[in-house]
Amino acid sequence: MYQRKRRRPVAEINVVPYIxxxxxxxxxxxVTAPIVSQGVKVELPQGNAESLPPDSKPPIVASIDAAGQYFLNIGSSSNSExxxxxxxxxxxxxxxxLEPLRPVVVKADRxxxxxxxxxxxISLQGAGVPAVGLMTDSPKEK
Incomplete structure (x- = not known):
């Protein structure tokens, strides 16, 4: 008689679709990362200042552009209205x-x-912000 050869199950996963x-x-x-990270175009004044510690939460940035309009950027999200x-x-x-220890920074055009x-x-301090920082650009080397 004819004996049938028993096949073993294959234990392989095809990963090509996942790749x-x-x-x-x-x-x-x-493609979307540069679009998300855009903020308000502001020409900052230059100055030697200490940067925020790397382990701190992303700051809340209140911006004033050259036209005197106010904007608010919360952490990585950018609000362009x-x-x-x-x-x-x-x-x-x-x-x-909600987060009393979160830093607040003012980013104003020069x-x-x-x-x-x-x-x-003054408005931010009246809203309960304990300390307000000012954002600057690093001075250019001569």
Whole structure:
């Protein structure tokens, strides 16, 4: 009689589809990363300043552009809609109540009047921010 040869089950996983999916995701993230990280275009004043510690939480950045418009960037998310001073202080106050140790930084264009920066800082302190930092660019070497 004819004996049938018994086949063993194959214990291999085809990983080619997974590699294809990962490559597509990598391309998507590479294309979208620069779009997500854009912020408000501000020409910062230069100065020697100590940077935030690397282990600190991402700061809340209140920005004033060259036209005197207010913006708010929370950590890695960027909000490109124009806000008024009251909206900025209200949102930052709510965030500070949730995370009291989160740093708050003012990013203002160098051409903005000093009074606008001070008004923003006073508004933020009135919203419960214990300390407000100022963002600068590193001075260029001569």
């Amino acid at each position: 294809d999916v990962m490559l597509v995701l990598l391309i998507i993230f590479m 124009v806000m008024d001073l009251e909206q900025v202080s209200t949102e930052v106050g709510a965030l500070i109540q 051409t903005i009047p000093y009074e606008s920066v001070i008004q923003l800082m």
